[in-house]
Amino acid sequence: MHKQARLRIADQAWVKWSLVSLALLVVALVLVVPLAIIFVQAFSAGAETFWANLTDEYTLSAIGLTLLVAALTVPINLVFGIFLAWLVTRFEFPGRKALITLIDIPFAVSPVVAGLLYLLLYGSNGWLGGWLMDYDIQLMFAWPGIVMVTVFVTCPFVARELIPLMQQQGREEEEAGVVLGASGWQLFRRVTLPNIQWALIYGVVLTNARAVGEFGAVSVVSGNIRGETNTLPLHVELLYQDYNAVGAFTSASLLAGIALLTLLVKSMIEWRQARQQATPALQTDSH
Amino acid sequence: MNRSSSGWSLFDAKPGKRVLPGFALSMGISLLFISLVLLLPVTGLIAQTADMSWSQYWAVITDERVVASYKVTLWAAFFASLFNGVVGLLLAWVLVRYEFPGKRIIDALIDLPFALPTAVAGITLAALFAENGWYGQMLALLGIKVAFTPLGIIVAMAFTSLPFVVRTVQPVLEDLAPEDEEAAVTMGASDLTVFRRVVFPALWPALMTGVALSFTRSLGEFGAVIFIAGNMPYVSEITSLMIFIRLQEFDYAAASAIASVVLMASLVLLFSINIWQARYLRRLHGR
Numbered sequence: 001m002h003k004q005a006r007l008r009i010a011d012q013a014w015v016k017w018s019l020v021s022l023a024l025l026v027v028a029l030v031l032v033v034p035l036a037i038i039f040v041q042a043f044s045a046g047a048e049t050f051w052a053n054l055t056d057e058y059t060l061s062a063i064g065l066t067l068l069v070a071a072l073t074v075p076i077n078l079v080f081g082i083f084l085a086w087l088v089t090r091f092e093f094p095g096r097k098a099l100i101t102l103i104d105i106p107f108a109v110s111p112v113v114a115g116l117l118y119l120l121l122y123g124s125n126g127w128l129g130g131w132l133m134d135y136d137i138q139l140m141f142a143w144p145g146i147v148m149v150t151v152f153v154t155c156p157f158v159a160r161e162l163i164p165l166m167q168q169q170g171r172e173e174e175e176a177g178v179v180l181g182a183s184g185w186q187l188f189r190r191v192t193l194p195n196i197q198w199a200l201i202y203g204v205v206l207t208n209a210r211a212v213g214e215f216g217a218v219s220v221v222s223g224n225i226r227g228e229t230n231t232l233p234l235h236v237e238l239l240y241q242d243y244n245a246v247g248a249f250t251s252a253s254l255l256a257g258i259a260l261l262t263l264l265v266k267s268m269i270e271w272r273q274a275r276q277q278a279t280p281a282l283q284t285d286s287h
Numbered sequence: 288m289n290r291s292s293s294g295w296s297l298f299d300a301k302p303g304k305r306v307l308p309g310f311a312l313s314m315g316i317s318l319l320f321i322s323l324v325l326l327l328p329v330t331g332l333i334a335q336t337a338d339m340s341w342s343q344y345w346a347v348i349t350d351e352r353v354v355a356s357y358k359v360t361l362w363a364a365f366f367a368s369l370f371n372g373v374v375g376l377l378l379a380w381v382l383v384r385y386e387f388p389g390k391r392i393i394d395a396l397i398d399l400p401f402a403l404p405t406a407v408a409g410i411t412l413a414a415l416f417a418e419n420g421w422y423g424q425m426l427a428l429l430g431i432k433v434a435f436t437p438l439g440i441i442v443a444m445a446f447t448s449l450p451f452v453v454r455t456v457q458p459v460l461e462d463l464a465p466e467d468e469e470a471a472v473t474m475g476a477s478d479l480t481v482f483r484r485v486v487f488p489a490l491w492p493a494l495m496t497g498v499a500l501s502f503t504r505s506l507g508e509f510g511a512v513i514f515i516a517g518n519m520p521y522v523s524e525i526t527s528l529m530i531f532i533r534l535q536e537f538d539y540a541a542a543s544a545i546a547s548v549v550l551m552a553s554l555v556l557l558f559s560i561n562i563w564q565a566r567y568l569r570r571l572h573g574r
Binding site for chain 1: 305306307308309310312313314316317320321324325327328329330331332334335374377378380381382384385387389391393394395396397398399400402403404405406407408410411412414415421446449465468469472473478481482486503504506507508509510514527528530531534539542543546549550553554556557558561
């Protein structure tokens, strides 16, 4: 690429460095400073206050509920994502493309609308909610409702990571496995899983990040009961509205930490893939 | 978020026998999940709005305050996605075309708005742009007020949807065949002409897709916006918040009516983007 550099546009040093500087300025102002200020604010009253805020009774209960939601949401969407990806990449059937578009719905729908849909159906006025009431089952304004809307909001992530990869890899390897007499489970375990493991990990990490951080949908169905139905993002809002900015940013810094971990995992997976792709290319070059 | 994900509608398998196991199982699980999680909740919305007469429905969705919220939301999303079109193109260009120190970190950071919970983004931007915040102080010198004005809505929307354009343009720019560009440069065309006539036409379908995704996401954004918008009726109130307010007034019918407008708008956008994307990908690959 460097040899062709003279033939491409905008490769003069001054153009390059002005554009790079401009981009760095944008990244600094739009991404780095906001990220930094979360931690600056969280520690603005000292490490002791940070710790006190973190170990506050309601903060701990919000962390607990958030972990519970993620622990239930991730496995559900993992299983669904794998089955859906297997279905649309390994078989041909009418309506296949419609199915792929359908799972994008949560990406397009406003989280508040998503929460409302669940509230209308399962709330005490809803046709299913009324029936559940008769059996004394309350889903809305309780933790099961939070899990349900979170499953809705995060269900595309695993599938969207797996589908392009599994399409690209094709089904030859698995078909060979069938010819060799592998059972369905053996096929998945020995052939498919090793091929998709990194995309799967990334899908899980994304699902987890969004499950932990969902705000709009959860705030519609939560009822915001401190110590009971308050997730970490809702706790951030409550503290912020109580004019406890330091407390709000303390909880926010936990969520920002999870976001940073998500980015780290993503980068590691991408660098790994780049290395894997680069190695065979070098070998063919040396021929 | 995955760079390759814009290419998944390319899949074009030859019809053949179903050799692989699990068709019935994966079809059953996928359909059950999609029906229960994605489609069934919509029935609650339909039931709720069906109770209203047409004139009631019309009165709710054309209420003066609600119409003002449509306008605010649409204009803010428009400017936010316009901003992201320009900045996203710059970032994608710099990341693909140039080598510079820290490039990998910048590339990883681009996804921060997707990984960071929206409530965290909201309080962070509000803190930065408040009158005593780092950015707010500087902008105040210029007489610009961002926090608690419609400008704040644009800032929040632009932040949360920043990665879309970068991640749709980046792969196209990477795959761009150098021949046309080199030929034009060799024949003595100016850089600007080459960009306008050769490079930009190849990029603009991806750019448009990214801008459309950014716009769709901005329309539904809630968590980040409400902290910075000030939420003044008729001035800085977004439609998602209108739904939320109607819910808090226990006016489920009005909330549903407004939500049905938002839901239809986002579904139309989603399907249009999918069709448009499939079409340009086909053209791109000559199929």
